[in-house]
Amino acid sequence: MTLLLRVGHAMGPFHPTVGAFARHDVVRVGWDTPKLVGEVQRVTWQLAVGHPTEELDPAVVEDLVARGLLVRVEETPEGRLAFARGHRVQPLGVGTLPTDDGGRVVGTWTSPVAELDPEAFDIWAWAHLFPDLDAAATGLSGASAIPGADPAAVLDRLVHRLPELLAAGVLYLDVPRDGVRPAP
Amino acid sequence: MSSADDSPPDAAELVLPVGHSLGMAASGPVVEVRLGAAVEQLGPAEFALWSMAHSDPAGGRGPWGPAGLLDAAERVELEGAAGHLEALLQRGLLARAVPGTPSARALADTVRLLPLTTGLGNDHQSPQVYRMGRPDRLLAVGSSATYDLFQWAHMESSLWRACEAAATVAARVGATDPGLVEPEELLTGLLTGLHALLGTNAVCLDTWGVAP
Numbered sequence: 365m366t367l368l369l370r371v372g373h374a375m376g377p378f379h380p381t382v383g384a385f386a387r388h389d390v391v392r393v394g395w396d397t398p399k400l401v402g403e404v405q406r407v408t409w410q411l412a413v414g415h416p417t418e419e420l421d422p423a424v425v426e427d428l429v430a431r432g433l434l435v436r437v438e439e440t441p442e443g444r445l446a447f448a449r450g451h452r453v454q455p456l457g458v459g460t461l462p463t464d465d466g467g468r469v470v471g472t473w474t475s476p477v478a479e480l481d482p483e484a485f486d487i488w489a490w491a492h493l494f495p496d497l498d499a500a501a502t503g504l505s506g507a508s509a510i511p512g513a514d515p516a517a518v519l520d521r522l523v524h525r526l527p528e529l530l531a532a533g534v535l536y537l538d539v540p541r542d543g544v545r546p547a548p
Numbered sequence: 549m550s551s552a553d554d555s556p557p558d559a560a561e562l563v564l565p566v567g568h569s570l571g572m573a574a575s576g577p578v579v580e581v582r583l584g585a586a587v588e589q590l591g592p593a594e595f596a597l598w599s600m601a602h603s604d605p606a607g608g609r610g611p612w613g614p615a616g617l618l619d620a621a622e623r624v625e626l627e628g629a630a631g632h633l634e635a636l637l638q639r640g641l642l643a644r645a646v647p648g649t650p651s652a653r654a655l656a657d658t659v660r661l662l663p664l665t666t667g668l669g670n671d672h673q674s675p676q677v678y679r680m681g682r683p684d685r686l687l688a689v690g691s692s693a694t695y696d697l698f699q700w701a702h703m704e705s706s707l708w709r710a711c712e713a714a715a716t717v718a719a720r721v722g723a724t725d726p727g728l729v730e731p732e733e734l735l736t737g738l739l740t741g742l743h744a745l746l747g748t749n750a751v752c753l754d755t756w757g758v759a760p
Contacts, residue, residue: 379671382673
């Protein structure tokens, strides 16, 4: 199976003038801001948090993949590694109350968003300190609640947990900060 | 960033929380705050003060500084607030800065602005107003300059570098307003409105990844 995941920090619709319909939705991906034009593109991006369904328009998916707004992750060690070297995660929300299983509630103190178990919490809290997900898997191997004897096993878990964390809105995928920077 | 002299407090001085709340440990009444790659543990009184430093709990619109924070602590009968304030400043979990002065620049050199929510775009009835939050919960609003820093500042290696970059971009597209093309003015504008973003957890100040 292949995962289809949305990439980027959602920046919402842009209304050019008072009362006008949104011209497009903006997403920040690395140093770029690709646009989602129209509801089909916007919804396709929003829904890409796991295994693609047949309802998604293949042409729209291809376009968004080509523009870096979606990424396909082949669920093989090689596929995960290729994805991990080209992407990182960024957390959304703050940690608040403890959960019964030793995890945390994440969101804001007045409006919880998700309950994270210890493994998910460690991904949320720490993976973003590394320049990409490959480095995160290496750094968190043996030093977190993510089980796995080696970085490849940790990366397997990390990729496995990404869809639900993306869907819950407690993190987003990005490309490495030092990846491609536009010329001044 | 703390002052040891007895000069009267500057009315424009701000107190700002630094760090990303990781939440309450299951083991006891301690809140963990990530400061860079380290975890700082805050006891209940320390956390109360750190929390109140995010924004004026009474909703005041004036500069939110150490004097107001200590007044608020007294109103809620928080014991030892002055000592906790000093300790949190020493630990780097709180910072003091006066916008438009070297203390603001010193702060901006040592932190990054990390967005903790998504952008909701501009308001269709007031396109100059930009919104931040989740689709089901608006957390904060700001100008295009604030939204620009919300979107881009964390990509730079310090808040100051972010202000420099934003000013360069604004000048390149033809802006002339000093509030858009002067890094110092951008920083002043951001710091002046920052508590509205910190208080709703729309952003936090982080020390991870800071480089000169």
